[in-house]
Amino acid sequence: MYEVTITQSFSAAHSLKEIGGACEKLHGHNFNVEVSVCSPTLNNAGTVIDFKIVKEWIDEILRTFDHKYLNELSNFHGQNPSAENIARYIHDRASEKAKIHHVGVACVTVWESENTRASYRGTTS
Secondary structure (H helix, E strand, O other): OOEEEEEEEEEEEEEOOOOOOOOHHHEEEEEEEEEEEEEOOOOOOOOOHHHHHHHHHHHHHHHHOOEEHHHHHHHOOOOOHHHHHHHHHHHHHHHHHHHHOEEEEEHHHHEOOEEEEEEEEEOOO
16 A cells, blocks of 8 residues: 655644543644545556645645634534544545545644544544
8 A cells, every 4th residue: 555645734723522621621732633545556656646736635624724713613613623533534534535536534633732633534434
């Protein structure tokens, strides 16, 4: 399996309910997002996919988060905008775009800081 990864970032605020402590209060992060796209084969150019295409997908998705209060977005209605839920949301949106190019999204990792991250790999059948 071949895999390519891009990293992009966005800044946003959130508050996480029912976890206790300071994270329940409004606070912000400069989030880093890693998206890995995979394929068992290479295309005619000898690549999984052009990095530029994946960057465009992720730019479009992250624009909906950048400089926003995540708790107010309909994407997270009824759930905490945790790094885990952000990763799943990005994974699901990127997977829709990946299907058109006959590739898959292997993993999305969302970093809240240089020491904390959460990843989502999708469901297995």
